[in-house]
Amino acid sequence: MDQLDDEILSMFIEDSSEHLANIETALMDMERHGADIDEELVNTVFRAAHSIKGGAGFLNLNNIRDLSHKLESLLHLIRSREVVPDTRVINQLLTGFDRLLSLVVAGPASDGQDISQLLDSLSGLTTEHLTTEQRAQATAQTPIRLPGGEVIFEEDELTLRQGTSGGKNLYLVEYDLIHDVQARGKTPLDVINTMESSGLIIDCRMELAAVGDLDAPPVNRIPFYVLYASIVEPDIIGYLFALDVSRIHPVALDLPDVQAAPPPASPQASPTPEPAAASVAFGPWQLSLGAQQAVLALRPGETPDAATAREALLQALSQGLPATLDWNAPQSCDLAMLQVLLAAARTFAGQGLSLVQSTAPPDAVAATARRAGITPEALADAGLPGDLLAVG
Known part of the structure; x- marks a missing residue:
């Protein structure tokens, strides 16, 4: 740790503590939802574990990295509906995140703590819900x-x-x-x-x-x-x-094809799947899912957010719907948001679906594209419409 910048370590501890600030409330909400999983809520908890794992990996904080990875693996199974977040699962997650916070606060000294029993408990709970083939993959x-x-x-x-x-x-x-x-x-x-x-x-x-x-x-x-x-x-x-x-x-x-485990049955589950919500909030975005089309609209006065836009567009793709993007004239737009738009345009086209914009991209979007050197020629070379970002 002597060669690491103390400022970076302090930033990691501060950022990780913020990620973990409301985890207990989110986990209790997950338990209340049960098998009727709130995807946005689960994603929030998953991203907290995943973000901490990334920073710990860079800083060589092995205990924090390993515990984050175990929590992330269990949350992935919840997110994919292979595990129902019942009381037993949530209690294990609460214990894991509580210990993770104490490790984060300890910083470099965290690697001197013995967390083997907790890691084994999380691994055992995760393994219970894996098929024989998935258990082989895990090793x-x-x-x-x-x-x-x-x-x-x-x-x-x-x-x-x-x-x-x-x-x-x-x-x-x-x-x-x-x-x-x-x-x-x-x-x-x-x-x-x-x-x-x-x-x-x-x-x-x-x-x-x-x-x-x-x-x-x-x-x-x-x-x-x-x-x-x-x-x-x-x-x-x-x-x-x-x-x-x-x-x-x-x-x-x-990697060889392996049949994924079927979602667990729930006594409260309806015998027929619920239809997709007509309107879903993704951060500053509102995704409206119609029978024939999805509309992703930035709420007035909000700033485009790349991560939530990506999640919303993936939701539209999972429904097999073409999509329309409504920018609503933001005052700013970062390069990460443009990257998501470029990636989405290619992905939608690859699946035979259209992704269009309700109007020409606003000035903030075009200005960011110009600063990044994303020209019509560069877009065309990448197989994308030259006017996608309305840059001249």
Whole structure:
């Protein structure tokens, strides 16, 4: 830990504590919903565990990383309706998140605590709900290599399947903390937060061994590797990371097909599925689901949010509906939001569905596109409509 920036550690502790501030209330609400899962609520809790896991992975806080990963795995099964959040499950999650908060507050000293019993309890509860095939996946390790053959990560097949669900692509991304992060006035946590807004960080680590020693030729780089899953297609992924594409490596997974476990029966469950809600809130967005079309509208006066826009558009895709985006003239728009729009346009088209905008994109959207160099020619080269962002 001597080589880590104290400011970054302080930021991690502060951000993680904020993520955990209202977890108990959210978990109790999840228990009240039972089998009638509130997806937005579960996603909020899942993102808290996942975000903390990413920061802990960078900082080499192993206990925090491992506990976050166990919580995340159980929450993934709830989110996919393979586990009902009953009293027993919620009590285990409450215990896990309570201990996670104490570890976060302890910072580097957290790795001196024994959490093996808690990890075993969470693993046992998760394993109960896996099929025989999924249990085998949970122990089968898959190496993730650089093009030259160097193994950067070893991940279990179940984690990879969960991370790439929903048609996500998998990438191994090489950052240099000196030139790609510090020189741009950012921190690694900034990078992690930006990536999380448009996808899922499965794993990350800093490679301090690469700095070499004084007797060797100067290296002048500190690698930071990220294993990342996103719906963004390989030919436009460079826009998201602001990196040379030579350092963004698509990972092809050759995992055998396995039948997923069926959702558990619930005595309260209706014998017929409930129809999709006519209108669902996603942060500043309102998604209206009609019989033939979905409309995603930014509420007046709100700022576009990439993460919630992505969730809403994925919801429309899951219903097999074409979508219309209504911007409602925001005053600002960041690049992460534009990346989601580009990715969504490609994904909708790939499924034979239309994604249109009710009016020309507002000035804030076009201005962000111009600053990023997203020209009509660049869009066309990526196989997207040149007028998608109305840039001149």
